Amino acid sequence: MKGDTGPRPWEPHERAHLKDPRDASHVIFRYPPDAGFEELLRRFWIPVWSVPPGTAAPQKVLQYPVCLVVVSAHDARFHGVATGLSTTTLSGDGWAVGVMCAPAAGWLLTGTPVSGHTDRSVALTDVLGDDGARLADRVRAAMGPDPASPAAHRAAMDAVGEVLRRFLPVDPEGELVNRVVGFVEANSAVLRVAQVCAEFDLSERALQRLVQRRLGLTPKWLIQRRRLQEAAERLRAGGTTLAETAAVLGYADQPHFHRDFARVTGMTPGEFSALHAR
Secondary structure, eight states: OOOSSOOOOOOOOOOSBOOOTTOOSEEEEEEOOOTTOTTTEEEEEEEEEEOOTTOOEEEEEOOOSSOEEEEESSOEEEEOOOSSOEEEEEOSEEEEEEEEEOTTHHHHHHSSOGGGGTTOEEEHHHHHTHHHHHHHHHHHHHHSSOTTOHHHHHHHHHHHHHHHGGGOSOOHHHHHHHHHHHHHHHOTTOOSHHHHHHHHTOOHHHHHHHHHHHHSSOHHHHHHHHHHHHHHHHHHHOOSOHHHHHHHTTOSSHHHHHHHHHHHHSSOHHHHHHHHHO
C-alpha cells in the first residue's frame, strides 16, 4: 500500500471504544486504508502503550460488525465479531497493529461463513497460511525500532496491503453487505429489521442469511449494536437526561434502555454518564 508521503494519523468519529477518561496509558494512531481498499478495509489502528508496573489498563470496546486482524510483538490473530463487550487488558510496554476489515472481508479472508469465528479468535496463520506468518514478521520488523514512528506505521500498512491485495476485488455480495451495514450504522431512525429489508428490497429471510453468512450475526444485532454505541456517545457528551437519551434512541421506556446498556457494557447508563462527567 504505497503512498507518496508518510501516513498522517486520522481521527475518525469513534463511538465503539468505551475508554475510561482517566486512562492515560496509551495513544492510538488511526489511518484510513489506501485508495482501492475501501471495500475490503475500514481502517488501521495502532495503539502504543506504557502501563506502570503492577497495574493494568483494560480497554472495553463495543465492536463494530467486522472482523479484525491484530499483530503484536508476541502474537498475530484473526478475530471474529465479539457479540458482547470486547475487553483487552494492556500491561507493560507494547504496541499492536490492528486492521479493521470491512464487513465483506471476513468471508473473503476465511473462505467460510464468518459465523464459525463469532466470539472467538484464531492464529493468523490459520486464516492466511504462510502469508500470515510473513505478514507478522514484516510488521514486527517495521514496528520494533520505534513503534510510534509514522515510517514504521507506513511500512506495517504496506505489508498488510501486499498480503491482502489478492482478495480484491470484493464480490457483489460483499459489496451488498457493506452497504447494508453502512445503512444501519449511519441512520439512527433504523429501529426495525423491516426497514433494512425495504431499503434493499430483500425478504427478511434473505437478509438474515446474508448477515449470518458474511458477518456471523443477525440483522437485529446490527441495529442493537448501533443503538448502544450511539447511547455511549450521547452519554459521554452529556447535556441530556437519561430519559431523553432513551427516547431519542427509540426505546419504549427508560428501564428498557437501562437493561440493554447494563447487560452489554457492565455499567448502567447513569454510572457511565457520571464517569465521563467527572
